[in-house]
Amino acid sequence: MSHLQWSIKYRPRSLSEVENQEEVKEELKSWLESWMNGKPNYKAVLLNGPPGVGKTTIAEAMAHDYNMELLEMNASDSRRLNDVKSIAEKASTSSSLFGEKGRIILLDEVDGINSRQDAGAIPAIIDLIEETKFPIILTANNVWDPSLRELRNVAKLIDLKRLGKIPMKKLLERICKAEKVICDPKGIGAIADVSEGDARYAINILQSIAEVYRRVTEDLVKELVRKKERTLDPFETLRDIFWAKFFWQARAAATTSEVDYELLIRWISENIPLQFQDMEDVFRGFDVLGKASIFLRRAKLGDWDLLSYVFDLMGPGVAFAESSKLNGSWKAKWVKYQFPSYVHLMSKTKESRDALRSASEKIAKACHCSTDKAINEYFPFMRVLPLDEFSPQELKVIKGIERESETKNGERQQQRKNIRSRKRT
Ligand SMILES: Nc1ncnc2c1ncn2[C@@H]1O[C@H](COP(=O)(O)OP(=O)(O)OP(=O)(O)O)[C@@H](O)[C@H]1O
Ligand SMILES: [Mg+2]
Structure with a gap:
């Protein structure tokens, strides 16, 4: 079983493989060719459309087709924005530094920029567009966000539509064929229905069913969609992980669970000592869970590919920390799972946390400062010299x-x- 997500494994490499976006492709090609002729009609284009319709994919496929280098970055990461600015500046002054290949700059997900925290980001992008010697592609889910008004004025807007049912089915069938999954046209149709034009979501559903059942039928799709609430139940997820007999079962339990990952780690951690009998198993369980937690931190810093290891560690990693599973002597042991004590702790301390907040608000109001400042700078003094x-x-x-x-x-x-x-x- 491949661990790679199918949406990544089967993403179109070339524009010709991108479904359902013919007009967009034509418009982009003529724009890029205007750059190559030295007379760009626009310095930047802004691809606008709902999730999973191919915005990022199209930018990557186009760079591939024209044999250009793609300077790609997520626009909401402003530290990287500075990198790109300096790279773009260098690239425009000394092209030899970067070889002879042409380049395209992709600023992905510009609507992810937090205009309050990152006040300088949009003006920096506008500057970049004005000065650039290279074509720039911007993408957004909602270009009508007020914070993007100025960007709308400096870039050519291109709208992408949701994938229709026919191209969606075609795309899913192609993947079924490549993965040798038995696919019932009605099953594929049901996925196309529920995914509402989001190809990434559709492919994820396909993969999660196919990896477990090796076939996709209408019943299974309906079952999965109906079962969605089950995936929100941490008790079910715990049982599925701890009782998994196969690697894939534990992994499916971890990946399909919709319990917040961090919270799920707390749940597992709380219940390892209840479920496992042998202290060495407990040790191994905590060990893999600790690693899962480290990978999750890293993933949250932006390296989302690492999420795959988080699932491996907290799913199969935990499930097979129990050594009896490996020598065949394992028996399911029913235990009453406990709420993470963290959740208890938070509810026990709720009163004092509320009091802290209301006290800090009072101080903040009187001193014209933030509640953070009240807590961090004024409270320590008050604690050093309590009134009594x-x-x-x-x-x-x-x-x-x-x-x-x-x-x-x-x-x-x-x-x-x-x-x-x-x-x-
Ligand atoms: N038009 C398409 N043709 C074929 N595959 C597609 C198409 N659109 C999306 N996909 C598939 O869905 C995946 C996600 O697409 P992509 O990352 O391009 O979406 P996006 O529009 O950038 O979404 P987001 O707004 O969430 O960033 C791709 O890796 C690819 O597998
Ligand atoms: Mg994208």
């Missing part, structure tokens, strides 16, 4: 500062009254 450390006399003085000013105010008012009454007389 002071003697009653000292407390009087501390509180008296207020009273003193109160009495002063009172005195002033009295004086004013006196003056007024004197004037009247």
Whole structure:
């Protein structure tokens, strides 16, 4: 069984393999050729469309077809944006540095830019578009996001539509054939129905059914879609992982689970000592789970390919930490799974966390600072000198500062009254 996701394994390498986007391809080709003729009609194009319709794929396939180098980056990663800017600058001044190949710059997912946290990113992209010596492709899911208004003005907008049912079926059938999966046309049709034009989603459904059953029927698709709630249930996922007899069962349980991955790791961790009898098994279980957690951290930093190892480790890795599974003496042991104590802890400490938040909001309001600042900078002082450390006399003085000013105010008012009454007389 290949671990590669089929949506990646079977992504079109060439524009000719991209389904259902004929007009987009033609428009892009003539745009790129205008660049090659030295008279670009636009410096940048903005591919706009829903997820999984081929935006990223088309950019990559086009670079491949024209034998160009693709400088690819996710636009929401602003640190990389600086890299690309400097590469683009260097590339435009000294082309020999990069060989003779032409290049295309791809800024993927520009709507992922957080315009508040990353105020400089959009202006930086606009500058890049103005100065660029290379064609730039931008992609977005929702180009009508207000933060993209300026980008819309400097790039040519090209809309991609959702994949129709016929091209979607064609695409799925091709994969079935290549993977030698028995595919029932009705089953493929059912996937095309539920995926609503998102090819990545459709291929993922196909793979998750085919890897377990080696065939795709309408019943299985309907079953899977109906079973969707089951995948949200951590107790079911735990049982499927711990009781898996085969590698693929444990992996399917981990990949199809819709429980948040981090939370799932906590669930597994809580229940390993309950499920496993042998201390060495427990040790091995925690060991692989720890590694899963490290890979998950890395994946979340942007290296999403690593997610594959997270599934391997927390699925089959945990399932086969139990040595009796390897020598055939394993028996299913029914245990009542526990909630992660982390979840308990969070609910137990809810009151004090709420109190901390409301106290910090009060301080933040009085001091015109953020609640973070209140917690990190003011609270430590207040904790060093809690009020009950002071003697009653000292407390009087501390509180008296207020009273003193109160009495002063009172005195002033009295004086004013006196003056007024004197004037009247
Ligand atoms: N038009 C298409 N023809 C063939 N395969 C496609 C097409 N569109 C998408 N796919 C398949 O779906 C996968 C995901 O497509 P891609 O990454 O290009 O989507 P996207 O439009 O960039 O989505 P997102 O907005 O989520 O980034 C591809 O790897 C490919 O396998
Ligand atoms: Mg994409």
